Amino acid sequence: MLGTVRPRRSVLYMPGSNARAIEKARTLPADALVLDLEDSVAPEAKSGARDQVCAAVRDGGFGDRELVIRVNGLDTAWGGGDLEAAAGAGPHAVLIPKVNDATEVSRASAMLSEAGAGPETALWAMMETPIAMLRAQEIAAASGPLRCLVMGTNDLAKELRAVQTKARTPMITSLALCLLAARAFNLTILDGVYNDIQDTEGFESVCRQGRELGFDGKTLIHPSQIEICNRVFSPTAEEVEEARGITAAFNTPESRGKGVVKVAGRMVERLHLEQAQQLVALAEAIEARAR
Numbered sequence: 001m002l003g004t005v006r007p008r009r010s011v012l013y014m015p016g017s018n019a020r021a022i023e024k025a026r027t028l029p030a031d032a033l034v035l036d037l038e039d040s041v042a043p044e045a046k047s048g049a050r051d052q053v054c055a056a057v058r059d060g061g062f063g064d065r066e067l068v069i070r071v072n073g074l075d076t077a078w079g080g081g082d083l084e085a086a087a088g089a090g091p092h093a094v095l096i097p098k099v100n101d102a103t104e105v106s107r108a109s110a111m112l113s114e115a116g117a118g119p120e121t122a123l124w125a126m127m128e129t130p131i132a133m134l135r136a137q138e139i140a141a142a143s144g145p146l147r148c149l150v151m152g153t154n155d156l157a158k159e160l161r162a163v164q165t166k167a168r169t170p171m172i173t174s175l176a177l178c179l180l181a182a183r184a185f186n187l188t189i190l191d192g193v194y195n196d197i198q199d200t201e202g203f204e205s206v207c208r209q210g211r212e213l214g215f216d217g218k219t220l221i222h223p224s225q226i227e228i229c230n231r232v233f234s235p236t237a238e239e240v241e242e243a244r245g246i247t248a249a250f251n252t253p254e255s256r257g258k259g260v261v262k263v264a265g266r267m268v269e270r271l272h273l274e275q276a277q278q279l280v281a282l283a284e285a286i287e288a289r290a291r
Contacts, residue, residue, distance in 0.1 A: 005281040006066065007031045007289060008148070009217040009233035010226045011190055013070075015040035016049035022056050025065075030226050031217065031289070032066035037082050038073070038097050046078050054089035064289060068124060070095040074108060083108065087115035093122040095150060100131045102142035109144030119145065128152025130159050133174045136181035149182045150219060151175060153192030164195070166202050168209065179214050191218040200228060207232035240283045243276035 012030040014021050016037045025033050035053040037046060057067055069091045071082035086094045094117075096108045108123055123146045125139060132139065133156075140149065153164070153171055162170035175191070182189035191210035194203045207229055210218055217233050220226060235243070242264075249255055249263045250273050260269050 005278070005285045007217070007234075007282060007286050008066070008188055008190060009286075010220055010229040011066075011068075011150075011217055012220045012223065012226065013040065013193070016053040016069075017041045017045040019052060022052070024223070026061050026063070028065075028223050028226060029230065030065060030220070030223075031230070032068060032092075033062065034068045034070050034095060034219070035091075036070045037078070038070050046072065050078070050082055050085050054085045057086075057089040057091050066093070067091045068093045068095050070097060070126075073097050074104065074111070080111065083111050084115040087112050087117035087121065090118075091121065093124050093147065095124040095126060097126045097152070098128055098132075098155070099125040099139055100129055101135050102138045105139060105142035105146050106144055109142075109146075112145070121145065122147040124148040124150055126150050126152045127174075127178050128155035128159075130156075133177050136178045137184065140181035140185040140187055146187065148188040148190065149178055150190045151178060151192035154195070156192075166205065168206065175213060175215075183214070188216045189214075191215040193219050193221045194225070195221065197222040197224055200224075204228050204232060234286055235279050235283045239279060243279040243283075246272055246276040247280065 008031050010030045011032040011034060012025070012028065013034045013036050014025050016035050022035065035056065037049050037053060041049045053069055057069065069086040069089065071086055071094060072078040074080060074083065074096065083094060094112060096104065099105060105123065105125060112121060112123070123144060125146060127133070127136065127149050156174055157164050157170070160170065179189055194206050196202060203225060207218055211233055218229050220229060246263055246268055249261045249268065255261045260267050262268070
């Protein structure tokens with residue numbers, strides 16, 4: 001499993017109706033791109049955006065960036081057509097907005113399959129309503145190709161009537177519930193967006209908070225946010241060196257089979273070995289992308 005680690009530090013939303021933005025996305029250093037058919041596209045532009053996004057995915061040219069299509073809600077006038085078109089285009093994943101329960105995940109999964117999507121097309125779920133927070137465990141446990149939970153903090157703040165502070169205190173309970181659910185069922189989980197693209201100091205602080213909480217990466221609304229996000233969600237050289245030291249310590253002949261070893265003056269358990277292996281695998285995947 002460690003050999004298949006895929007960095008998802010920076011996941012950039014790109015409006016599906018903006019051909020110039022989609023073309024620019026082919027050169028941006030984001031780990032993943034969400035080509036959006038939902039919030040960023042006006043109702044009258046949705047049909048054209050769908051055709052444009054699916055054509056861009058089929059045409060390729062995005063390198064090793066992960067491509068995700070965010071469709072409109074399945075109960076909207078566009079959702080079913082979006083999902084069918086996305087299945088034919090073959091993105092890495094389809095992002096379903098405003099998921100409220102496991103039945104919606106199963107429904108989306110069945111629709112994707114009926115539309116001809118292969119098993120390599122994953123489902124991602126937006127977590128952005130109060131009921132989704134209360135059902136996070138149920139959603140994460142849903143059967144099918146669900147691979148990632150994406151925090152929709154703007155919509156969630158609106159629904160909660162909460163103030164979006166820099167400390168994000170009103171969001172912490174929701175973030176934690178979804179994080180627990182994702183980790184319980186071995187899913188990737190992405191932190192929500194930061195709206196003030198001029199406030200780089202505040203953005204970096206929120207990125208650090210997200211990483212400290214345990215998120216794999218963060219969704220972004222502007223290319224200027226990519227560099228900071230990639231840096232914060234990447235293991236530091238010191239962390240990688242320490243992780244390799246832990247791995248090496250457990251691999252010595254005298255340590256094999258032991259549950260605890262001494263590394264740099266402190267006692268390290270096998271649970272730390274697993275963490276170290278995951279961190280090194282992520283660092284190597286990031287390094288491979290940079291070549």
